[in-house]
Amino acid sequence: MVTLRDLRPGERGRVTGYVSDRLPPRIFEMGLLPGTEVEVVRLAPLGDPIDLKVRGFHLSIRKHEAELIQVERL
Amino acid sequence: MSGSCHEPAVASRPPQAPAIVQRIALAGNPNVGKTTLFNLLTGLRQKVANYPGVTVERKSGRLVGHESIEVIDLPGTYSLNPRSIDERVAYEVLVGRMQGEPAPDVVVCVVDAANLERNLYLVTQIMDLGLPVVVALNMMDALAENGLELDVKGLAQRLGVPVVPMVARRGQGIDRLKEILLRGVPPPPAKRRWTLMPAVTSVVEDLARQLGEEVPDVPKQQRFFEALSALTSDTLLEVWKRQAPRFYQAVLKARQDLEARKVPYRQAEMIGRYGWLSPLVAEVLRRRPNAQERTLSDRIDAVLTHRIAGPLIFFGLLLLIFQAIFSWAVPFMDAIEAAVAWTGEQVRAVLPDGFLEDLIVDGAITGVGNVLVFLPQILLLFFFLGIMEDTGYMARTAFIMDRLMRRLGLSGASVVPLLSGYACAVPAIMAARTLDNERDRIITIMVTPLMSCSARLPVYTLFIAAFIPNIPVLGPLNAQGLAMFSLYLLGTTMAFVAAWVLKTFVFKGESAYFVMELPPYRAPQLKQILYRMIDRAKAFVTRAGKIIFSLSIVIWFLASFPRAELDPALVAQRQTLETWYAHARDSLEAAGASAAALAELEATYEARLAPIADAEAARQISQSFIGRLGHALEPMMRPLGFDWKITAGIISSFPAREVIVGTMATIYGVAHAGEDEIILRQVLRADPAFSPLVAVSLMVFYVFALQCMSTLAIARRELGTWKWPAVMWAYMFALAYLFSLLVYQGGRWLGLG
Numbered sequence: 001m002v003t004l005r006d007l008r009p010g011e012r013g014r015v016t017g018y019v020s021d022r023l024p025p026r027i028f029e030m031g032l033l034p035g036t037e038v039e040v041v042r043l044a045p046l047g048d049p050i051d052l053k054v055r056g057f058h059l060s061i062r063k064h065e066a067e068l069i070q071v072e073r074l
Numbered sequence: 075m076s077g078s079c080h081e082p083a084v085a086s087r088p089p090q091a092p093a094i095v096q097r098i099a100l101a102g103n104p105n106v107g108k109t110t111l112f113n114l115l116t117g118l119r120q121k122v123a124n125y126p127g128v129t130v131e132r133k134s135g136r137l138v139g140h141e142s143i144e145v146i147d148l149p150g151t152y153s154l155n156p157r158s159i160d161e162r163v164a165y166e167v168l169v170g171r172m173q174g175e176p177a178p179d180v181v182v183c184v185v186d187a188a189n190l191e192r193n194l195y196l197v198t199q200i201m202d203l204g205l206p207v208v209v210a211l212n213m214m215d216a217l218a219e220n221g222l223e224l225d226v227k228g229l230a231q232r233l234g235v236p237v238v239p240m241v242a243r244r245g246q247g248i249d250r251l252k253e254i255l256l257r258g259v260p261p262p263p264a265k266r267r268w269t270l271m272p273a274v275t276s277v278v279e280d281l282a283r284q285l286g287e288e289v290p291d292v293p294k295q296q297r298f299f300e301a302l303s304a305l306t307s308d309t310l311l312e313v314w315k316r317q318a319p320r321f322y323q324a325v326l327k328a329r330q331d332l333e334a335r336k337v338p339y340r341q342a343e344m345i346g347r348y349g350w351l352s353p354l355v356a357e358v359l360r361r362r363p364n365a366q367e368r369t370l371s372d373r374i375d376a377v378l379t380h381r382i383a384g385p386l387i388f389f390g391l392l393l394l395i396f397q398a399i400f401s402w403a404v405p406f407m408d409a410i411e412a413a414v415a416w417t418g419e420q421v422r423a424v425l426p427d428g429f430l431e432d433l434i435v436d437g438a439i440t441g442v443g444n445v446l447v448f449l450p451q452i453l454l455l456f457f458f459l460g461i462m463e464d465t466g467y468m469a470r471t472a473f474i475m476d477r478l479m480r481r482l483g484l485s486g487a488s489v490v491p492l493l494s495g496y497a498c499a500v501p502a503i504m505a506a507r508t509l510d511n512e513r514d515r516i517i518t519i520m521v522t523p524l525m526s527c528s529a530r531l532p533v534y535t536l537f538i539a540a541f542i543p544n545i546p547v548l549g550p551l552n553a554q555g556l557a558m559f560s561l562y563l564l565g566t567t568m569a570f571v572a573a574w575v576l577k578t579f580v581f582k583g584e585s586a587y588f589v590m591e592l593p594p595y596r597a598p599q600l601k602q603i604l605y606r607m608i609d610r611a612k613a614f615v616t617r618a619g620k621i622i623f624s625l626s627i628v629i630w631f632l633a634s635f636p637r638a639e640l641d642p643a644l645v646a647q648r649q650t651l652e653t654w655y656a657h658a659r660d661s662l663e664a665a666g667a668s669a670a671a672l673a674e675l676e677a678t679y680e681a682r683l684a685p686i687a688d689a690e691a692a693r694q695i696s697q698s699f700i701g702r703l704g705h706a707l708e709p710m711m712r713p714l715g716f717d718w719k720i721t722a723g724i725i726s727s728f729p730a731r732e733v734i735v736g737t738m739a740t741i742y743g744v745a746h747a748g749e750d751e752i753i754l755r756q757v758l759r760a761d762p763a764f765s766p767l768v769a770v771s772l773m774v775f776y777v778f779a780l781q782c783m784s785t786l787a788i789a790r791r792e793l794g795t796w797k798w799p800a801v802m803w804a805y806m807f808a809l810a811y812l813f814s815l816l817v818y819q820g821g822r823w824l825g826l827g
Contacts, residue, residue: 025155025306026157028341028345029152030192030589030591031191033344033345044474045381048477049476049477057192059592060591062480062587062588065587065589
């Protein structure tokens with residue numbers, strides 16, 4: 001199973017589902033929904049959080065949340 | 075005016091503005107230029123108040139040229155599901171549930187054209203409320219720069235609401251927007267254009283019907299949205315617990331059913347709305363073939379959040395801000411203090427000696443000074459914060475620092491307020507507003523006053539210079555420098571420990587998350603930053619100022635009353651001196667002496683009067699309430715090594731730490747020495763009650779104790795309750811007492827002091 005955390009900077013993926021429902025609803029409101037394409041742009045200087053490009057804007061989430069989001073590599 | 079009891083207008087406004095006949099609310103995501111548009115619509119005659127019971131500001135103004143139309147700037151939100159206070163306020167205003175505030179007649183939804191999909195999410199929610207909506211499609215220039223083209227007409231058609239393309243920062247599109255607003259906006263299409271997954275739709279429709287039966291007040295148009303919100307959000311469901319108990323139970327049961335059937339109902343709304351918006355945006359938005367994949371903003375980010383360059387640039391910037399608040403503000407603060415002192419002298423010259431004069435000069439004017447002296451630091455800090463926020467850099471500082479800060483129970487966004495605390499906790503606490511997570515914001519505010527602020531410096535300086543020997547320790551470092559550094563380190567370490575304790579024990583179980591937009595970089599707009607600086611300064615002066623001012627008068631009263639009995643010896647001395655002076659002056663005048671000779675005589679007189687006045691002042695403070703309190707509390711402070719004089723000094727410096735220096739000078743009868751601290755140091759050293767150990771104990775006390783009513787006042791204002799400021803004061807006092815006790819008793823045990 002691949003999660004958003006496994007993608008390296010520059011890699012793209014498509015959200016397929018969630019590992020847990022403990023995710024904050026804000027993540028869904030920001031549009032990280034099943035079927036959405038997402039690119040990992042970079043990691044913060046200390047390795048966490050990560051900078052994602054989703055629906056044309058940059059969203060930053062922690063790895064702790066990223067590993068709850070399942071993706072398929074594109 | 076609406077019937078609400080908002081605080082009085084901060085901005086000036088011609089008296090008796092005409093009655094409001096129409097209300098326009100501005101809604102939109104953060105960072106979309108909403109405030110710019112608001113300023114454009116209302117001019118500068120704005121009113122800032124608080125919504126009842128919460129710390130969210132209610133900004134309103136009248137439409138330029140149409141005084142009977144009120145424009146309200148709602149807080150920036152990503153959605154109407156109230157997960158933060160800002161969202162709750164926006165939601166309650168829009169549905170007309172905010173106390174004393176009818177629902178708006180029209181909503182202008184400000185949208186970033188370059189980030190259409192996510193911005194339209196909120197638009198679809200507002201449309202579901204049935205309110206007339208106009209979309210202000212802002213940042214059309216950024217859209218073009220990113221190589222995108224938008225079919226505005228097609229967008230308006232598909233949404234079913236008017237769409238006005240704009241570049242608010244250049245005023246483009248404003249006339250068209252006003253024209254549409256004045257002509258009247260029709261309600262949005264009654265039929266929802268997005269579809270909810272069928273398994274959830276039927277459930278929500280049932281619930282909406284039940285809600286309508288139980289609470290007919292909810293407008294028909296809003297019932298579906300309300301039922302959906304209650305189903306998906308716990309906070310929204312709570313609203314109905316008492317108001318519609320049957321509906322409440324029905325929602326709980328519906329949730330159980332949906333969960334049993336494994337229907338992802340909590341994401342259903344988002345899936346439905348984005349499911350409509352994604353293809354819609356794809357149809358109206360076209361990427362020009364020559365468009366670059368990486369925007370300018372992306373390229374700037376590659377540097378500013380770079381692994382090595384990113385943190386370096388950030389710390390460089392912090393150093394600059396630090397320097398600005400620490401030293402650039404000083405001349406202005408000195409000037410304010412001088413102006414306040416000058417005003418006091420002028421008033422003294424006019425008023426007759428006595429109670430009223432002292433009340434006005436030492437109480438009121440000093441109180442005003444205590445408030446105003448913070449303005450340079452506040453303005454400077456908010457200038458820098460304004461630039462950081464306006465450009466989008468603020469979000470990057472949180473991104474860079476989050477990992478480090480999270481370990482300590484804070485968030486990346488806490489860094490700037492915390493470090494600002496080294497300069498002054500007051501603007502630092504105000505800066506904590508950028509934290510959108512309530513838990514992180516409270517923790518940040520609670521620990522910020524532990525960062526050694528600039529007001530502690532005079533205290534540290536006095537006692538270090540008086541009691542710590544200037545001997546080399548290691549290389550360029552001497553014992554005095556080391557002592558100063560240790561005090562800063564002690565405070566900072568304790569701030570992190572306190573944050574960790576709060577996170578672990580007080581806010582346990584409340585999960586904090588970090589889901590933050592990194593908005594595109596934009597050139598700062600100086601005008602907007604200036605508005606905001608003035609805004610913050612006004613908020614400080616009007617809200618915190620009242621508390622600081624009144625407490626200053628209270629402390630003055632406690633130090634001046636009861637009036638000390640006159641010491642016959644001192645009275646005699648004073649009388650002798652005055653008689654001599656009157657005599658000498660008369661004879662000089664009779665002899666036709668020069669003005670210089672008269673001035674010389676007066677100087678001699680004043681020099682001789684000073685020690686008498688000092689002795690009287692020392693007697694007064696010793697017998698005042700503060701002096702008596704010092705005596706009364708001495709047994710409690712004795713274990714820390716403090717006698718009644720130090721205790722009185724601590725009490726008198728409750729309004730502001732640095733006051734203790736002046737109080738000690740008064741108590742030791744050397745007040746006339748004024749700025750000349752050397753004399754004060756000598757008398758302190760000469761007092762057997764003082765020793766280096768006592769001095770260290772006292773400095774440690776000042777590292778921790780919250781001796782600053784401005785901090786308490788601003789914390790009260792920012793947190794909307796006295797509870798947290800009270801806890802703040804208590805825990806910091808406990809730390810101060812405990813650590814001073816450890817230092818003094820430990821030192822004695824080791825045979826020091």
